[in-house]
Amino acid sequence: MIPTRMARFHSLEVATVHQETPDAIVVGFRIPAALHAEFAFTHGQYVTLKLTVNGEELRRSYSICSSPLDKDELRIAVKRVDKGRASSQLVEKLKQGMTLEVMTPMGNFTTALDATQERHFVAFAAGSGITPILSILKTVLRTEPKSRFTLFYGNTDTDRIIFREKLEELKVQHGQRLSVHHILTRGKDEDALFNGRITTDKAKQLLGRFVTDALHKEFFICGPEQMMVNVSEALEAMGVDKKHLHIELFTSPVTAEAKKEVDHSHGSTAKFTGTASVKIILDGREHELQIPAKGDAVLDAAIDSGLDVPYACKGAVCCTCKARVLEGKVEMAMNYALTDEEVADGYVLTCQTHPRSARVVIDYDQH
Ligand SMILES: Cc1cc2nc3c(=O)[nH]c(=O)nc-3n(C[C@H](O)[C@H](O)[C@H](O)COP(=O)(O)OP(=O)(O)OC[C@H]3O[C@@H](n4cnc5c(N)ncnc54)[C@H](O)[C@@H]3O)c2cc1C
Ligand code: FES
Known part of the structure; x- marks a missing residue:
């Protein structure tokens, strides 16, 4: 269930800052007992930070990477974007003990879980797009003991893989219920399927090789726009119902393909101009x-x-x-x-x- 409440900023103390890769940090917040209900969240949701950068107020959203099952933990991962104002300031300057203005969690990039279900969850993530997927993955594997999870995870090279060690740990913990396939743009794997960008064709091949069972499937995609367009096309070609396809965008789409994917209108045809x-x-x-x-x-x-x-x-x-x-x-x-x-x-x-x-x-x- 997604909690409903007024969206509000609260000052939260930064409890931990961990340098995850050369350009990404994981930030943990201390949530005082009085704010536990306000900051209750669902796997896949995000928080919005209010920051002042060079005298300008900026608001930026960051997905929660912790699981709601990890009591009293709220962590986000921030990846520095080239010339990015907020992300550069956070990655370069944020320290434990500092205070940030954090809005209560929000977002629809989630699905209801049920311990009696046996399903196959399939996610495509790239770069910082892993953040909400990690929360979903951890929560699914602990909540639905009969379900399994397959992650296709694109990055430029091994050093940039956010949560590489965490994913290894989770694989050991959950055995065959979790499969993780890394696809590296600069990769040199003997099998070319794991090298290069995730194109529509590559997504089809990955699905054709690793997602062949008859279980009910829920698909999640989060990453750069072109990758999301490519994977959506592959899934559509396979006949996946949009109801079971969950997409989280980090920036407004610029390509026509992405724009046509979504519903723009609220259905009004009225001609009111006053x-x-x-x-x-x-x-x-x-x-x-x-x-x-x-x-x-x-x-x-x-x-x-x-x-x-x-x-x-x-x-x-x-x-x-x-x-x-x-x-x-x-x-x-x-x-x-x-x-x-x-x-x-x-x-x-x-x-x-x-x-x-x-x-x-x-x-x-x-x-
Ligand atoms: C719902 C939601 C969840 C998000 N979750 C995360 C998260 O978990 N981790 C995370 O690191 N970011 C996440 N983002 C993106 C984040 O909110 C910021 O957009 C990002 O940190 C860049 O902000 P900036 O101020 O540094 O860049 P800006 O100064 O706003 O932009 C600088 C330049 O970078 C481009 N740019 C902006 N964002 C991106 C991007 N994501 N990729 C490539 N180019 C970009 C801009 O078009 C501009 O040209 C999320 C965004 C949304 C909407
Ligand atoms: S402020 Fe993000 S959708 Fe309106």
Whole structure:
């Protein structure tokens, strides 16, 4: 079950900083007893950090790599992105004992688990995309004793493999229930299948060789955009139902292939072009805003009015700005984060939402 609660930042002390690879760190937070319920999370979720970098406030999301079964542990992994403002500051400067502003956990990159099930979970990860997958993998193997997990994990070379040792340990612990296949761009394996990028063809070959049983399957993909597009294509060609395919994006897609993968619209065909009266419900209080249909998104209008509404990416890939439309019509420009069910239930990404009727009511408290 995904916990529902108001998205809020809390100051958390950094309990541990571990240099995992030359460009990635694993950060553990100390969660005071009074905040345990606020920071309860589900395998696959993320937290958002609020940082000041060169005087500028930045919000960045990082997936949780620990399992909710590891009591009182909340760890994330941050990989430095070339010229990345937040990730460079974190990887270079973060030390044990420092304090960070951390938002309560969120995200849909997960699936319900059931100890009676016997299933095959299959994940494709690359680079920092391993972070949520590790949480899912550890939780699945401990919660569903009859299920198995296969991980295809792409990296440039062995030194850059985040959680290499942890995965080895888990293989020893879980035996044949866990298979891990490393695919290295600069690899020199005798078997060419394990060298190079994960193309559509390579994904098909990997699946054809290692995922051949008749068990029910859930697929998870997280990594660079092109890899996700390639693997999705391979799975679609195999006839995998979208319901069992879980995708987590770390950045807004730039390729047409990725864009066509997702549902952009909230279903409104209304032609309203005036200025809407928008009631925002936030933290139990009601605020009336005037938002032109062709103007800023609801989130930006709310921030400009001084409301402390939750957000992170502003690019439709996390779901930090999620809220529910209680009345009126709206349209989302993009959506890479909400499920079809959530959209059908009236949820929107407010960073992408524009009014399409004269009266709209949006509730952030039903996150
Ligand atoms: C739901 C979610 C979960 C995430 N989980 C993780 C995680 O577990 N670990 C992690 O390290 N990151 C994760 N990210 C990405 C993270 O939030 C930041 O985007 C990343 O750290 C880069 O921020 P920055 O400020 O350093 O880079 P910026 O200063 O924002 O960007 C610098 C340049 O790098 C490009 N860029 C930004 N992000 C990436 C990227 N991921 N890969 C390649 N190029 C990029 C930008 O387009 C820009 O050109 C996640 C993002 C989302 C939305
Ligand atoms: S702030 Fe990330 S989807 Fe809106």
